Amino acid sequence: MTTFAHFPQVDHGDAAGELEATYDDIRLTLRVPWVAFACRVLATFPAFLPLAWRRSAGAFGTRYAEQAADELRERSLLGVEPALDLRERLRSAGWDDDRVDTVRRVLNELNYGNPKYLLLLTAWSERFQMRAAGGAQVPDDLRAAVPKGHPEGMDPLLPLVDPEQASVQLQTLLKRVADIHYHHGPASDFRVLAHWPDLLESVTDEILAPVVRTEGYDAKARELVVRARELAQGLPEPVGVERTELASACTPAELAGLTGVLFMYQRFIADITISIVHVTECLDGPAAASRSHFPVPEPS
């Protein structure tokens, strides 16, 4: 059961002390049910994550960040005809409505969080490369804080399948879905969908394989990265950490490595944002796939 090549990271259950508090605060502030793969890998560099998050929590708990994520989500539709009617496929495989509803809720939660993490990693990558991220003039209504904590109806913590404990067949499938993206490991999203291996297989081979890394997909990923950069610059407060600030706390390899990891995940999350919106489009159509199902209540 250990053919799967582990990627270094600190999983939810293994975070302790300051790191556990950081993980919890990320989930509660972003109002999402998981800590991104990116953050779990960044946690292997002790000096970075708690500091970077402390400097970002304020800006990411605002209506500005919520709206920016909404815009990135809306932009994520590929505009290609879904290759599969996923609802029909699940019904004919004997899925009842409750099970379909569970998958729908999970997909909506993932789509809610992915563009937030895209914005966060973009800001962190830019700042670590010694460019501005945040600190813009923002109207007061967008500076306002959103309520902290998970919205009603959202899972507080999605369980991720551990690939190293999975069957060889499921390990192979998780490697395949990462490889078709040219990724270094499976996104959290696929580790969640791995609870339903037959679903993940259709998602991988019938829905994603035909579109991932096509010219149109890559053009969309590029659009998201470019727009996320602009939106990150517009955050109401400066966020993240400059590389030079960690010069004494990190080895040269760690400083270079952090630069690379941040750069890589900015693009990784853009891909996953597109891919999971596309999967959801196959289930519920483009409008449901690209809107927030957990809108922040308007101030009274």
Next chain:
Amino acid sequence: MTTFAHFPQVDHGDAAGELEATYDDIRLTLRVPWVAFACRVLATFPAFLPLAWRRSAGAFGTRYAEQAADELRERSLLGVEPALDLRERLRSAGWDDDRVDTVRRVLNELNYGNPKYLLLLTAWSERFQMRAAGGAQVPDDLRAAVPKGHPEGMDPLLPLVDPEQASVQLQTLLKRVADIHYHHGPASDFRVLAHWPDLLESVTDEILAPVVRTEGYDAKARELVVRARELAQGLPEPVGVERTELASACTPAELAGLTGVLFMYQRFIADITISIVHVTECLDGPAAASRSHFPVPEPS
């Protein structure tokens, strides 16, 4: 003079022992006059570079690799009208023919090496992510070795300007040319061109700023990355190192960091390949910019 934010790396003159031998062998095998920024940064991870290079020297010293680099170079033309007649600009700034010839030779050398490094970093990134890189069936004539050592007329080692020792004005210019690419630091190529600050200024602000990171530029970079992946798979021998092989030699952060650094430089070098071909096009036109000026002699 130290406002410039140093990026961790081991420069040519600081490499010693096994690392120095690796640097020398990279230059002589690839027949290029510098060790790429990517390699100098990878040198900060002690376990990686000498091993990865030992496993790659054979495949990269073949006619297959030479031809693959030629193809990537030919594909690197942007197809946009040069914004500046660089030859005319240098003449009217009082440059004599000798000085223009020196810059021409340097540009041709950089264009010769960049697509080779793109192929190398692509292969290393893919293999580190546990995917195949090389080991394909290749006809004997392409498996044949190219002569080791620098071609006639090539500088053996291009001197790179040290940004930390440069004037504040030149530091600002080097940061600007990196920032317009959204890069973490200036490519070796720009550190070479920095010997002629007025040239680098025209290159940055008049030639590159109008095209870098446009849709067409990013589409071209994507084309190079996709094609480099295919060409890397076709190398006559397996190259590089799998992440799991370094599990005991590296910390988790180093393993994650290497993954990110390799991923980042694959894209970084695709950008630089395009940018320097475009600069050369402004000097000598598209045909001269996109062909090898150091072709391997045909076997007799």
